[in-house]
Amino acid sequence: MRLAFDARLVNPPFQDPGVYVDFRFEHRAIVFDLGDNAKLAPRHLLRITHAFVSHAHMDHFIGFDRLVRVCIGRHAGMHLFGPPGFVGQVERRLASYTWDRVDRYDVELTLFATEVATDGTTRSARFRTSTGFARESESMGSTCDDVLVDAPSFRVRFATLDHRTPCLGFLLEEKAHASVWKNRLAECGLRVGPWVAKLKQAVLAGAADDVFIEAHWRDGEGEHRRSVPLGELRAAVSIERGQRIGYVTDVLFHEANVEKIVSLVREADVLFIESVFLEADAPHASRKQHLTARQAGTIARLARVRHVEPFHFSPRYSEREAEVRAELASAFAGG
Numbered sequence: 001m002r003l004a005f006d007a008r009l010v011n012p013p014f015q016d017p018g019v020y021v022d023f024r025f026e027h028r029a030i031v032f033d034l035g036d037n038a039k040l041a042p043r044h045l046l047r048i049t050h051a052f053v054s055h056a057h058m059d060h061f062i063g064f065d066r067l068v069r070v071c072i073g074r075h076a077g078m079h080l081f082g083p084p085g086f087v088g089q090v091e092r093r094l095a096s097y098t099w100d101r102v103d104r105y106d107v108e109l110t111l112f113a114t115e116v117a118t119d120g121t122t123r124s125a126r127f128r129t130s131t132g133f134a135r136e137s138e139s140m141g142s143t144c145d146d147v148l149v150d151a152p153s154f155r156v157r158f159a160t161l162d163h164r165t166p167c168l169g170f171l172l173e174e175k176a177h178a179s180v181w182k183n184r185l186a187e188c189g190l191r192v193g194p195w196v197a198k199l200k201q202a203v204l205a206g207a208a209d210d211v212f213i214e215a216h217w218r219d220g221e222g223e224h225r226r227s228v229p230l231g232e233l234r235a236a237v238s239i240e241r242g243q244r245i246g247y248v249t250d251v252l253f254h255e256a257n258v259e260k261i262v263s264l265v266r267e268a269d270v271l272f273i274e275s276v277f278l279e280a281d282a283p284h285a286s287r288k289q290h291l292t293a294r295q296a297g298t299i300a301r302l303a304r305v306r307h308v309e310p311f312h313f314s315p316r317y318s319e320r321e322a323e324v325r326a327e328l329a330s331a332f333a334g335g
């Protein structure tokens with residue numbers, strides 16, 4: 001499988017949470033959470049087009065300032081997403097600095113901030129350097145199903161989880177893509193051409209067999225045109241499911257959360273999930289509204305993800321990292 005995303009933790013697991021996802025075939029990256037990001041080089045921050053903040057506890061949001069600082073004057077803009085109250089939090093963070101010099105920059109930085117409520121309604125606002133990051137263009141909207149971003153090549157889904165305060169979990173999914181077998185087209189007497197894009201679109205959209213596809217191509221003998229029912233072309237197209245990456249942190253282990261997480265990240269290729277405490281400290285984990293490694297491994301197993309990557313370890317286990325990982329692995333394996 002050709003991997004579209006290269007996802008990695010921003011920091012080692014005892015430090016601030018966050019996952020940076022580089023897109024291999026596009027000049028862009030997205031990031032889950034904006035904790036301390038000193039380990040991300042400016043060139044990495046400058047690739048970010050979307051940042052998804054689970055909640056605004058300091059360890060998940062303190063890196064916002066560095067992101068803005070690096071991007072100002074050099075980046076045209078990005079979209080930021082967070083839980084209820086997030087737009088106001090972005091506004092107040094920006095308002096805490098003096099911005100009297102920013103109009104000198106050639107490149108205007110525009111931040112589009114969106115907060116999403118539990119019922120899927122959204123509130124967005126824009127902040128630009130040229131206006132000193134004043135809040136403007138406020139708008140309300142709603143998400144369709146659980147989709148927060150629907151871009152041409154990827155989607156980001158979300159679930160609102162319970163961490164006493166609302167905390168968002170995310171799933172990044174590459175859209176399915178189709179590829180065409182030239183030799184199978186040739187068996188139907190057809191050649192590839194720009195029309196193949198329409199064929200792929202029709203298959204991906206689930207069009208019926210009796211839909212006609214206009215095939216046209218040019219070769220040494222001139223121009224060729226034929227109208228062919230999709231049913232006759234299906235064998236020439238194969239569909240590959242896209243890569244899927246889940247990100248879940250700062251959640252309490254209870255039935256409603258587990259259900260939502262499992263349905264969000266089901267069969268993901270990789271699940272990044274917090275594993276803050278050992279199961280022996282489960283009552284403390286519950287008071288702190290965090291998962292134990294055993295609980296995280298259990299969720300990953302229930303969701304049948306292919307690979308699980310733990311993070312957000314409590315500093316109390318700084319000498320016991322192997323134990324945390326072993327507990328998660330054993331629960332993931334069903335032990």
Ligand SMILES: [Zn+2]
Nearest residue numbers: 057059060250
């Ligand atoms: Zn946290």
Ligand SMILES: [Zn+2]
Nearest residue numbers: 055057163250
């Ligand atoms: Zn938190």
